[in-house]
Amino acid sequence: MGPGENASPDENIMAYDLGREIAKQGWITLTGGRSFGIMDASLKGAVEAGGLTIGILPGDNDKNSSEHAQIKIVTSMGSGRNYISVLSSHLIVVLGMASGTASEVALALKSRKKIILLNQDEITIRFFKNLGTYNVLLAKTVAETIQHIKEYVGMNQGVGSTDGQD
Amino acid sequence: MGPGENASPDENIMAYDLGREIAKQGWITLTGGRSFGIMDASLKGAVEAGGLTIGILPGDNDKNSSEHAQIKIVTSMGSGRNYISVLSSHLIVVLGMASGTASEVALALKSRKKIILLNQDEITIRFFKNLGTYNVLLAKTVAETIQHIKEYVGMNQGVGSTDGQD
Amino acid sequence: MGPGENASPDENIMAYDLGREIAKQGWITLTGGRSFGIMDASLKGAVEAGGLTIGILPGDNDKNSSEHAQIKIVTSMGSGRNYISVLSSHLIVVLGMASGTASEVALALKSRKKIILLNQDEITIRFFKNLGTYNVLLAKTVAETIQHIKEYVGMNQGVGSTDGQD
Amino acid sequence: MGPGENASPDENIMAYDLGREIAKQGWITLTGGRSFGIMDASLKGAVEAGGLTIGILPGDNDKNSSEHAQIKIVTSMGSGRNYISVLSSHLIVVLGMASGTASEVALALKSRKKIILLNQDEITIRFFKNLGTYNVLLAKTVAETIQHIKEYVGMNQGVGSTDGQD
Numbered sequence: 256m257g258p259g260e261n262a263s264p265d266e267n268i269m270a271y272d273l274g275r276e277i278a279k280q281g282w283i284t285l286t287g288g289r290s291f292g293i294m295d296a297s298l299k300g301a302v303e304a305g306g307l308t309i310g311i312l313p314g315d316n317d318k319n320s321s322e323h324a325q326i327k328i329v330t331s332m333g334s335g336r337n338y339i340s341v342l343s344s345h346l347i348v349v350l351g352m353a354s355g356t357a358s359e360v361a362l363a364l365k366s367r368k369k370i371i372l373l374n375q376d377e378i379t380i381r382f383f384k385n386l387g388t389y390n391v392l393l394a395k396t397v398a399e400t401i402q403h404i405k406e407y408v409g410m411n412q413g414v415g416s417t418d419g420q421d
Numbered sequence: 422m423g424p425g426e427n428a429s430p431d432e433n434i435m436a437y438d439l440g441r442e443i444a445k446q447g448w449i450t451l452t453g454g455r456s457f458g459i460m461d462a463s464l465k466g467a468v469e470a471g472g473l474t475i476g477i478l479p480g481d482n483d484k485n486s487s488e489h490a491q492i493k494i495v496t497s498m499g500s501g502r503n504y505i506s507v508l509s510s511h512l513i514v515v516l517g518m519a520s521g522t523a524s525e526v527a528l529a530l531k532s533r534k535k536i537i538l539l540n541q542d543e544i545t546i547r548f549f550k551n552l553g554t555y556n557v558l559l560a561k562t563v564a565e566t567i568q569h570i571k572e573y574v575g576m577n578q579g580v581g582s583t584d585g586q587d
Numbered sequence: 588m589g590p591g592e593n594a595s596p597d598e599n600i601m602a603y604d605l606g607r608e609i610a611k612q613g614w615i616t617l618t619g620g621r622s623f624g625i626m627d628a629s630l631k632g633a634v635e636a637g638g639l640t641i642g643i644l645p646g647d648n649d650k651n652s653s654e655h656a657q658i659k660i661v662t663s664m665g666s667g668r669n670y671i672s673v674l675s676s677h678l679i680v681v682l683g684m685a686s687g688t689a690s691e692v693a694l695a696l697k698s699r700k701k702i703i704l705l706n707q708d709e710i711t712i713r714f715f716k717n718l719g720t721y722n723v724l725l726a727k728t729v730a731e732t733i734q735h736i737k738e739y740v741g742m743n744q745g746v747g748s749t750d751g752q753d
Numbered sequence: 754m755g756p757g758e759n760a761s762p763d764e765n766i767m768a769y770d771l772g773r774e775i776a777k778q779g780w781i782t783l784t785g786g787r788s789f790g791i792m793d794a795s796l797k798g799a800v801e802a803g804g805l806t807i808g809i810l811p812g813d814n815d816k817n818s819s820e821h822a823q824i825k826i827v828t829s830m831g832s833g834r835n836y837i838s839v840l841s842s843h844l845i846v847v848l849g850m851a852s853g854t855a856s857e858v859a860l861a862l863k864s865r866k867k868i869i870l871l872n873q874d875e876i877t878i879r880f881f882k883n884l885g886t887y888n889v890l891l892a893k894t895v896a897e898t899i900q901h902i903k904e905y906v907g908m909n910q911g912v913g914s915t916d917g918q919d
């Protein structure tokens with residue numbers, strides 16, 4: 256999860272790398288499916304590394320979505336889809352920050368999902384840790400993020416073998 | 422699209438066959454993802470023929486969903502998810518009838534989706550044709566249904582090559 | 588519940604009368620809140636008779652909504668809001684028919700709501716009665732409709748006194 | 754907007770006072786409609802001061818909702834309803850903090866709604882100001898909050914006269 260328009264170039268590069276590494280592990284990448292920012296860059300990285308990608312789209316058709324979203328879920332809900340994105344994910348990686356992204360992190364905490372805050376600033380970390388310390392992990396790099404996910408998947412074996420979204 | 426609890430044994434057999442044939446064509450099967458009725462039987466057929474399957478789930482987690490839904494979209498919207506199921510499909514096949522199914526056909530007509538009414542009775546056909554003749558096709562068998570879809574995909578080439586939900 | 592663009596002039600007049608009579612009974616009128624058709628006409632009648640009105644709006648703001656919707660619930664869900672309209676109503680009156688309206692009747696049957704089909708044709712009546720006979724009532728006039736509602740409210744006393752949506 | 758279970762006794766008292774003062778101004782109080790915490794206390798205050806109240810409910814019926822919600826919008830969307838609560842409000846007052854509340858503030862910023870952070874800590878204020886300074890106002894007391902709203906309503910005259918949710 257991460258911003259669209261407001262993502263920085265460095266964040267987009269990191270998102271691309273993250274998508275690649277997720278795909279290499281055989282995991283699925285799911286984002287809000289728009290055609291720019293973290294959503295697009297991570298899906299692009301995943302597709303180029305041979306992974307499967309899902310976009311949870313805001314509009315009432317699949318126009319203007321990321322060309323790297325292979326499976327397109329069309330919600331017609333605008334930012335209301337953020338809750339679906341969160342509930343449909345086994346684990347959430349947060350890269351970059353904007354209001355939509357913040358709502359996803361908050362809803363993920365509400366739903367007791369595991370969250371990895373990747374490269375976030377001190378205020379953001381403290382704010383979300385205050386809301387649900389137990390489910391918040393921190394990472395500075397893509398490698399650390401993948402390591403966290405591996406540990407999480409290891410603790411939740413069985414999940415990975417019964418469906419396609421690990 | 423079709424009923425859960427209220428599907429007849431014959432309808433479930435036909436749904437299983439339909440899922441198989443959809444998968445053999447390389448198309449994706451998407452249903453409401455519950456663990457019984459048309460939803461479950463068509464996903465089972467699709468998986469057993471090597472296809473990719475998606476369940477748009479009603480609850481706020483993936484428990485109690487069809488074990489044959491490989492990709493599970495968790496909506497927490499109950500029957501409100503029906504609109505998402507419809508919008509995320511390129512074409513809708515309707516097998517069996519119940520109130521939830523009827524809402525999906527109506528929303529599909531509203532969204533100008535192509536609909537195939539498979540093995541429906543006269544009242545149902547007349548009711549929905551009154552609401553949108555142009556988008557309603559009829560079929561009596563799975564083979565006829567697949568033929569209709571092939572013609573539709575043929576008329577919409579390009580769709581099939583850019584994403585995974587044909 | 589009833590069509591927007593596709594409502595006939597006679598249906599709009601009947602919707603206006605229905606809104607007036609609902610308001611005179613002290614009941615609230617809730618519709619999909621758009622600025623034309625049955626939605627607008629019934630709200631107009633209700634407001635002019637001193638009633639309270641609610642519009643469950645499709646867009647992400649309250650622009651273009653009926654000027655007669657006093658309370659505006661902004662859903663950003665398009666036709667996905669139909670389920671909310673249904674669940675938020677104690678009883679549903681259906682006047683005119685189109686695909687969106689049909690989805691509301693189907694969802695109302697799914698939710699086991701009481702439904703009054705006002706001035707509907709034979710095919711429509713038979714289709715919906717097949718889906719849930721017990722909850723479907725028929726009426727030819729506004730007066731008959733109001734009589735049905737009175738009987739329903741009488742059987743559900745207590746509902747009316749504890750909240751504002753009878 | 755504010756927490757349910759996690760609201761402190763002091764926050765609930767302040768919410769009750771806030772509801773009272775909102776009602777005295779002739780404004781409508783809208784909350785997530787549950788039967789405890791900030792949601793319940795503010796609706797209770799509003800009703801006791803003669804105001805109109807709306808609850809945007811999470812479940813698929815109106816059981817277990819606050820008895821002080823006069824108009825009950827039944828969404829069947831769980832926390833997905835938070836976006837509807839935000840979009841249906843002209844201005845959002847935030848009292849107390851939890852993950853669901855944080856998602857509402859974030860979605861309000863995303864929707865460019867005016868937000869008053871009432872009695873929030875330094876981390877919370879800094880986090881949300883980073884996401885959208887221009888729309889975030891601060892208050893320490895109910896009186897200050899009402900003053901902010903009056904100024905906002907004054908700047909948006911016409912809104913107040915055309916609908917019922919100011």
